[in-house]
Amino acid sequence: MGAEGSSEAAKPKTAAAARALKKREPQVQEDVKTAVFIRGTNTSQLVNTTMKDLFALKKPNGIQFSKRNQVRPFEDPRSLEFFAQKNDASLFVVASHSKKRPHNLVLARSYDYQLLDMVELGVEDGVAMETFKSTKAAVGHRPLILFHGDSFDASDDLRTLKSLFLDFFRGDGSAAMVNLGGIEHVISITADGTTTSDGLKKLYFRVYAINLKKSGTRLPRVELDEMGPRVDFVLRRSRLADAETMKQATRIPKELVPKKQKNIEYDPIGDKLGRIHLGKQDLTKLQTRKIKGLKRRADEDGDADGDADADADGDDGADAAPKVEAPASKKSKRRKSDDF
Numbered sequence: 001m002g003a004e005g006s007s008e009a010a011k012p013k014t015a016a017a018a019r020a021l022k023k024r025e026p027q028v029q030e031d032v033k034t035a036v037f038i039r040g041t042n043t044s045q046l047v048n049t050t051m052k053d054l055f056a057l058k059k060p061n062g063i064q065f066s067k068r069n070q071v072r073p074f075e076d077p078r079s080l081e082f083f084a085q086k087n088d089a090s091l092f093v094v095a096s097h098s099k100k101r102p103h104n105l106v107l108a109r110s111y112d113y114q115l116l117d118m119v120e121l122g123v124e125d126g127v128a129m130e131t132f133k134s135t136k137a138a139v140g141h142r143p144l145i146l147f148h149g150d151s152f153d154a155s156d157d158l159r160t161l162k163s164l165f166l167d168f169f170r171g172d173g174s175a176a177m178v179n180l181g182g183i184e185h186v187i188s189i190t191a192d193g194t195t196t197s198d199g200l201k202k203l204y205f206r207v208y209a210i211n212l213k214k215s216g217t218r219l220p221r222v223e224l225d226e227m228g229p230r231v232d233f234v235l236r237r238s239r240l241a242d243a244e245t246m247k248q249a250t251r252i253p254k255e256l257v258p259k260k261q262k263n264i265e266y267d268p269i270g271d272k273l274g275r276i277h278l279g280k281q282d283l284t285k286l287q288t289r290k291i292k293g294l295k296r297r298a299d300e301d302g303d304a305d306g307d308a309d310a311d312a313d314g315d316d317g318a319d320a321a322p323k324v325e326a327p328a329s330k331k332s333k334r335r336k337s338d339d340f
């Protein structure tokens with residue numbers, strides 16, 4: 001959802017201006033999105049602390065305004081669009097506080113310097129990051145992000161909020177491989193379906209530091225220590241993007257679209273799936289398991305021949321003397337026991 005330059009923009013007069021405009025043009029591999037953190041005309045200590053901790057998690061790709069600004073995204077988005085173009089940013093966090101909407105936090109996103117979508121959250125409870133004495137993650141490290149609950153895929157507002165959080169904490173995704181030692185923290189966001197007395201959906205935002213311990217195997221043992229912040233949100237208002245604008249914002253460049261290959265396709269997360277066609281199998285050449293107990297033995301073949309001769313002699317006359325079968329030798333008995 002990178003920003004696109006305006007075709008009506010004036011031509012640059014200097015080389016530096018030309019490089020700056022070229023940097024703002026659409027790229028095949030977009031840079032990490034910059035977020036602007038803005039305080040409204042009136043804020044509370046709780047929402048200020050929450051926004052400060054979110055800014056710490058977003059560093060170094062965040063800009064925090066020191067002065068207050070009269071910003072009301074749901075009533076007039078033009079101020080955010082101005083900040084987007086001035087700071088070349090596409091993500092916004094706006095903090096405010098009022099009697100109607102106390103401890104209010106708005107997460108917004110822009111495309112082509114125009115407001116795309118936004119979600120309004122209320123901070124019900126929070127514990128600052130500095131309260132936790134555990135080891136903190138280094139600045140600029142990408143976190144693991146976990147979403148718990150089926151609600152994130154059941155409603156449009158939570159689906160948009162999930163996309164916003166992923167955009168905020170995605171980081172640089174150009175690396176082809178991940179270093180296990182470089183994963184230092186995990187962000188867990190839970191929507192268990194609980195609501196407030198007013199029917200607002202609850203969200204639980206937690207951040208844990210990852211400690212890798214020796215396990216005696218190739219994979220280490222993982223322990224989690226809460227590093228903060230710990231915030232309980234409620235979902236308030238939301239403004240979703242229209243389908244056509246979202247389609248343009250999420251369009252994949254032609255350079256990144258994999259070429260079509262016969263019997264090869266890709267799943268939504270980019271894994272390659274192949275289809276193999278096998279010919280008709282000849283079962284006569286199948287190697288079966290040979291069981292020793294099912295083999296015919298030489299003494300059994302001899303007994304069968306002797307029984308056949310006895311039957312033939314018995315048919316010649318009734319007075320014929322019966323043939324006495326010789327006792328089996330010890331050798332044959334031993335062979336029978338060995339066979340089984």
